[in-house]
Each structure stands twice: as C-alpha cells, then as structure tokens.
Amino acid sequence: SQTIHQWPATLVQPVGSPLSLECTVEGTSNPNLYWYRQAAGRGLQLLFYSVGIGQISSEVPQNLSASRPQDRQFILSSKKLLLSDSGFYLCAWSIEERGSFGSGTRLTVV
C-alpha cells in the first residue's frame, strides 16, 4: 500500500529565513505530486504540481518554489519567508483516481 510522509508537523520561522518542507511517497512509482496551502479562514489552494522528476507546474505566483529531485520526493522551498507565508501546507500524491494527503505542516512565520 502507498504511504505519504510529510515533515515537520509544525514549524515556526522568522521573517526572512529560508524554508524547506519535504514530502516522500512510498509504495508507488511515478505519482503526480502536489503542494497545497490552506491559509487561515480560507480554502485549500493548489501551489504546485508535478507529473515527473524535474517537472514542476506553478499555479499561482508567489514567494515559494518546488522541486522534485527524485521520483517520490517533493520539496517546497523559500529563500526568504514572508509573514503571509504562514499557513497549513499539505503534500499529496495521486495516480489516476487513487491518492492521499500527507498529515500537513503548520508553518508560522513570526
């Protein structure tokens, strides 16, 4: 069976510091991978999705970037965090109609 791991669960970072959130998937090959953000009081927003190694599509312009160095690894990064980057970040995988979410990372930028 497939499992998805996302870490850390919570993170407090100062404004201007870098960010790296990691997500890995086990038990499947060549999944689609996604990064979502849920800002306080708002719905989930798709940030990035990837259909293969090195292939990243960005849905919205922002202070963040994503990379997929390996088939089952998806990384969300920022060089300098902004206060507005605070939120709940979710990684997800899918293959056809199957998929699941990671447990999420709550990021607070102070």
Added chain:
Amino acid sequence: AQSVTQLDSHVSVSEGTPVLLRCNYSSSYSPSLFWYVQHPNKGLQLLLKYTSAATLVKGINGFEAEFKKSETSFHLTKPSAHMSDAAEYFCVVSEPLSGGYQKVTFGTGTKLQVIP
C-alpha cells in the same frame, strides 16, 4: 478547465438534524469527485469518492453523496448530525491531464457547526 464551487462557506445545524453541504463542479471530462473532512489542527481525511460507478456513494461516518451529472452537483448529506461532525469539508474534482495523469482542484471549503 475544471472548477469546484462550494456554495456555502458556513453551515450550522442542530445535533440530530440532517446535514447538506453543497458542491457544484465544472469539468471538460468525466471527473472523479471526492469529499474530504478536516478537523481542527488535523490533516485531511477522505470521506467518500465517486469514480463513475454508482451515482450514490456511501462514505464513512454515515455520510453519503449523490453524483448528478445533469445538475453538475455532488452534494454531501448525512441524516443526523453528531457533535463530532463539526469540521471543515472540502469538495474535490479530479480530471485527467495529457499523458494519463490527474489534476486535482479543491473547493474553498464549508465549515460545519453543530449546535447541541
């Protein structure tokens, strides 16, 4: 292009009364549709999914949803609300990209409040 509209940002019901959370979708293909629930400070949990089989889908915790193609709707219902149902609910549509992959779009969410 695909989109998902959750018609109510907040729904409030009394414990023991029916729940209706509305979702309309737009898709160029025959989509797969999902409902997820997110309890405070927890990750998303899949309630149910429709993938072109039976149009009435039964999920966990007594929830069910009916796929109505003519109305492009996938409303979530439960006959009797429980206090533990208070959470945020997301309607999700998934459709194929070129190359056999899927693109997933979330609705903006509906917060369900259950009043004792």
